[in-house]
Amino acid sequence: MPQIIVLPHPELCPDGAVLEAKKGQSVLDVALANDIDVEHACEKVCACTTCHIIVREGFDSLSESDELEDDMLDKAWGLEMESRLGCQAIIQDEDLVVEIPKYSLNHAKENN
Numbered sequence: 001m002p003q004i005i006v007l008p009h010p011e012l013c014p015d016g017a018v019l020e021a022k023k024g025q026s027v028l029d030v031a032l033a034n035d036i037d038v039e040h041a042c043e044k045v046c047a048c049t050t051c052h053i054i055v056r057e058g059f060d061s062l063s064e065s066d067e068l069e070d071d072m073l074d075k076a077w078g079l080e081m082e083s084r085l086g087c088q089a090i091i092q093d094e095d096l097v098v099e100i101p102k103y104s105l106n107h108a109k110e111n112n
């Protein structure tokens with residue numbers, strides 16, 4: 001079973017985590033199932049950017065993003081080459097290393 005290593009996030013996952021995943025699950029669903037409360041304002045229908053994640057390792061193993069996801073990602077805070085929407089990133093066979101951005105567009109905190 002693929003593993004997802006979640007890098008430490010100050011609020012959602014201060015110590016980081018290693019999660020067991022199954023092929024076909026989204027990265028967001030695995031995080032939520034493990035009490036890592038990544039935002040998902042549109043309830044996973046690719047209509048927001050709050051589930052934005054950055055895939056530090058294993059990016060190419062994920063299901064490919066479609067045009068709608070790429071359009072949404074363009075609006076995400078802190079967009080990077082390895083950015084995905086967590087609800088649209090479907091896990092295949094490889095392990096992943098995932099970073100949850102410090103901010104999302106719902107909660108941009110300017111003083112941190």
Ligand code: FES
Nearest residue numbers: 042044046051087
């Ligand atoms: S939860 Fe809105 S795009 Fe993923």
